[in-house]
Amino acid sequence: MVDQKSENNPNDELNLDDVPMDAAQARDATEALAAEQEAGEIEQIAADDSTASGVWNRLLAGNRRFAEGKAEHPRQDPVSREALVDEQHPSTAVLSCADSRVAPEIVFDAGLGEMFVTRTAGPMIDDAVLATLELAITQLGVKLLVVMGHENCAAIAEACEELDALVESTESESGQHADAFMDDLDGIIAASKSTILREVGMSIWQARMAELTTNEEYEQVHIARLIEELVTRSEVIRKALADERLMIVGARYRVSSGLVEVLSF
Numbered sequence: 068m069v070d071q072k073s074e075n076n077p078n079d080e081l082n083l084d085d086v087p088m089d090a091a092q093a094r095d096a097t098e099a100l101a102a103e104q105e106a107g108e109i110e111q112i113a114a115d116d117s118t119a120s121g122v123w124n125r126l127l128a129g130n131r132r133f134a135e136g137k138a139e140h141p142r143q144d145p146v147s148r149e150a151l152v153d154e155q156h157p158s159t160a161v162l163s164c165a166d167s168r169v170a171p172e173i174v175f176d177a178g179l180g181e182m183f184v185t186r187t188a189g190p191m192i193d194d195a196v197l198a199t200l201e202l203a204i205t206q207l208g209v210k211l212l213v214v215m216g217h218e219n220c221a222a223i224a225e226a227c228e229e230l231d232a233l234v235e236s237t238e239s240e241s242g243q244h245a246d247a248f249m250d251d252l253d254g255i256i257a258a259s260k261s262t263i264l265r266e267v268g269m270s271i272w273q274a275r276m277a278e279l280t281t282n283e284e285y286e287q288v289h290i291a292r293l294i295e296e297l298v299t300r301s302e303v304i305r306k307a308l309a310d311e312r313l314m315i316v317g318a319r320y321r322v323s324s325g326l327v328e329v330l331s332f
């Protein structure tokens with residue numbers, strides 16, 4: 068019990084900083100917390116940043132607060148900013164879409180110093196994105212990498228249009244129906260001058276080859292393919308996974324509900 072309390076103390080202090088309390092309120096809250104712990108009724112996961120799954124559970128709890136309109140905006144005050152002047156120890160790297168509705172710090176109700184965020188449309192991966200994520204792992208020691216797509220993604224819609232146009236033009240140039248060349252279209256997509264078509268359209272082609280048809284499915288397949296690409300292209304990521312220093316999760320943010328869905332592949 069003593070160990071449990073000492074483990075929880077740093078997090079309790081952080082929470083109390085965010086919510087002004089007088090001494091009596093703080094004592095009451097502490098006693099209530101201790102009583103709940105003794106009764107085994109409290110979930111330990113929300114405050115446990117020592118593991119990647121603990122961090123992820125805390126982020127998902129933040130997302131639920133955000134979706135319910137109960138965001139706490141933690142660690143965004145001047146004191147938190149000043150405490151981070153000389154160092155940062157983010158727990159999480161995020162690769163997500165640049166969409167104006169999908170800011171990770173907001174949808175996970177996170178604070179300064181928590182997330183090392185890379186955003187590109189889609190998202191898409193290039194050497195700069197890889198180097199950014201690798202820096203987060205090697206220099207900053209993030210435990211968790213969240214790869215997040217979202218509902219109603221403009222990059223997915225654009226890639227669908229470009230893929231349809233490519234199929235149409237290939238049909239008219241070859242005089243063949245798409246069924247005759249669809250299997251081999253990946254080579255043409257990979258050689259395209261359009262970055263969106265190469266990086267996002269390839270995911271849609273893969274999804275269509277698996278007979279998936281909806282944008283939601285395309286968004287999910289794209290995230291799965293991005294994670295595969297990260298692991299294939301980055302030795303740093305492969306090594307961190309092998310050493311169990313890193314966990315990667317795939318996610319899709321639902322603009323309509325505010326909730327992040329966890330993808331399993």
Ligand SMILES: [Zn+2]
Nearest residue numbers: 164166220221
């Ligand atoms: Zn998007």
